[in-house]
Amino acid sequence: MSTMLEKIWQAHLVDQLEGNVSLLYVDRHLLHEVTSPQAFEGLRLAGRKLRRPDLTFGVADHVTPTDPDRSRPLADPVAEAQLAALERNTSEFKVYCMGMDHPNQGVIHVVMPELGVILPGQTVFCGDSHTTTHGAFGALAFGVGTSEVEHIMATQCLPQAKPKSMVVKVTGELKKPVSAKDLILAVIARLGFSGGTGHMIEYQGTGITGLDMEERMTVCNMSVECGAKAGFIAPDEVTFAYLKDRLFAPKGRDFEKAVEYWRTLPSDPDAAFDKELTLNASEMGPRVTWGTNPAQSVEIDGQVPDPKTLATPEERQAAEKALAYMDLKPGALMTEIPIDTVFIGSCTNGRLTDLIQAAELIKGRKIAPTVRALAVPGSGKVKSQAEEMGLDRIFIDAGFEWRTPGCSMCLAMNPDQVGPGQRAASTSNRNFQDRQGQGSRTHLVSPATAAVSALTGRLTDVRKWVCAA
Numbered sequence: 298m299s300t301m302l303e304k305i306w307q308a309h310l311v312d313q314l315e316g317n318v319s320l321l322y323v324d325r326h327l328l329h330e331v332t333s334p335q336a337f338e339g340l341r342l343a344g345r346k347l348r349r350p351d352l353t354f355g356v357a358d359h360v361t362p363t364d365p366d367r368s369r370p371l372a373d374p375v376a377e378a379q380l381a382a383l384e385r386n387t388s389e390f391k392v393y394c395m396g397m398d399h400p401n402q403g404v405i406h407v408v409m410p411e412l413g414v415i416l417p418g419q420t421v422f423c424g425d426s427h428t429t430t431h432g433a434f435g436a437l438a439f440g441v442g443t444s445e446v447e448h449i450m451a452t453q454c455l456p457q458a459k460p461k462s463m464v465v466k467v468t469g470e471l472k473k474p475v476s477a478k479d480l481i482l483a484v485i486a487r488l489g490f491s492g493g494t495g496h497m498i499e500y501q502g503t504g505i506t507g508l509d510m511e512e513r514m515t516v517c518n519m520s521v522e523c524g525a526k527a528g529f530i531a532p533d534e535v536t537f538a539y540l541k542d543r544l545f546a547p548k549g550r551d552f553e554k555a556v557e558y559w560r561t562l563p564s565d566p567d568a569a570f571d572k573e574l575t576l577n578a579s580e581m582g583p584r585v586t587w588g589t590n591p592a593q594s595v596e597i598d599g600q601v602p603d604p605k606t607l608a609t610p611e612e613r614q615a616a617e618k619a620l621a622y623m624d625l626k627p628g629a630l631m632t633e634i635p636i637d638t639v640f641i642g643s644c645t646n647g648r649l650t651d652l653i654q655a656a657e658l659i660k661g662r663k664i665a666p667t668v669r670a671l672a673v674p675g676s677g678k679v680k681s682q683a684e685e686m687g688l689d690r691i692f693i694d695a696g697f698e699w700r701t702p703g704c705s706m707c708l709a710m711n712p713d714q715v716g717p718g719q720r721a722a723s724t725s726n727r728n729f730q731d732r733q734g735q736g737s738r739t740h741l742v743s744p745a746t747a748a749v750s751a752l753t754g755r756l757t758d759v760r761k762w763v764c765a766a
């Protein structure tokens with residue numbers, strides 16, 4: 298009668314500390330250039346060794362420019378220092394690291410799964426909130442702070458209070474072109490910006506088991522956006538097939554033995570959860586955010602809500618503030634909102650299937666002359682696979698910029714930014730004030746919605762587009 302959370306927690310329990318705090322063993326520790334330099338420095342100052350370099354993996358992504366010209370030193374001295382520190386530290390402490398020139402370099406949450414670094418039943422931590430992505434494999438995975446990064450480096454353990462459990466049951470199946478991104482935006486809208494706080498969400502139901510691994514990663518990636526500690530999905534045949542033969546995954550007989558163990562991980566059918574939510578995937582349409590947090594979304598054929606109609610004073614106040622920042626009027630049709638920037642990429646939607654979906658819609662067409670559009674593969678592997686399929690040509694011929702891998706326009710830590718007052722349709726996961734650049738306005742959407750919106754120059758209902766085409 299255990300949940301998957303209890304099973305994985307129990308299997309990693311090193312010691313029970315005071316209160317509700319457990320000391321957990323860490324199977325995978327992921328590092329990037331923004332949150333690791335200080336932790337390495339702390340380790341060095343304390344004269345400590347890195348406990349398990351073999352369980353630690355690094356990659357350059359956040360400040361890495363996506364310009365194909367990657368000459369060093371970078372123009373931004375802070376970015377240069379962060380990248381140089383990552384390279385120096387991982388080489389000194391003997392950590393496998395994909396620096397800026399490594400062929401597999403890319404966004405950490407895209408790169409690690411595709412190399413088979415992440416396996417079901419593992420504990421996976423990283424100084425990055427979207428570590429929740431790896432829950433797609435049935436791993437207990439979430440972001441930690443820089444001091445915790447240092448703690449893991451030194452001990453390979455992490456003290457943690459056990460979160461509460463929540464099950465989100467998604468019945469039915471998505472009706473294409475409605476996507477996993479629309480699904481998770483709908484879940485977050487239902488739960489609210491902090492509705493998941495203190496909980497670990499397990500996603501269940503046909504709406505989830507029908508998704509491929511890339512779609513499951515999109516769902517788990519955004520779990521943190523409703524305040525949840527993490528989200529995860531029980532491993533199944535889809536998971537095992539994805540992992541087989543990946544670089545760091547077990548091979549041959551070891552793989553079979555691992556699968557036997559992985560099959561024991563799913564929550565028992567009668568396991569009890571602290572909280573439960575049910576949604577029907579077949580009723581979902583494409584979604585778009587209108588506000589400045591990812592819970593503020595409606596379906597694309599809807600309207601900007603009137604703050605007065607919202608349930609609580611907090612929601613009303615947040616909506617008023619958001620609409621002022623976004624320069625939107627209550628009642629405006631979402632499909633009448635013009636956009637000038639389109640970003641397809643990030644750890645939410647920078648994988649091969651995301652690029653394929655977008656490319657199918659723009660093939661042989663041109664983006665609106667008022668739009669700047671970026672297609673940014675999430676990793677070197679995604680980029681080369683996309684290029685083998687000729688997707689780069691489709692994007693370039695349509696007027697997109699085809700970039701090299703990195704976090705890019707997802708956050709304003711590198712040269713890809715949305716200007717003040719500009720409005721973007723973005724496949725990333727956060728629409729906070731100034732997120733994509735000072736004064737930038739972000740509408741979170743799926744790759745399909747981003748693609749058709751690039752063509753029309755306004756937020757567009759991909760269902761109508763598919764019918765018309």
Ligand SMILES: CC(C)[C@H](C(=O)O)[C@@H](O)C(=O)O
Pocket residue numbers: 331332359424425426427440708
């Ligand atoms: C820079 C990093 C610490 C941050 C995170 O924790 O998520 C970033 O990846 C983000 O998406 O906001």
Ligand code: SF4
Pocket residue numbers: 358359404405406425427643644645703704707708725726
């Ligand atoms: S792509 Fe965006 S959300 Fe993902 S790790 Fe990079 S900055 Fe964070």
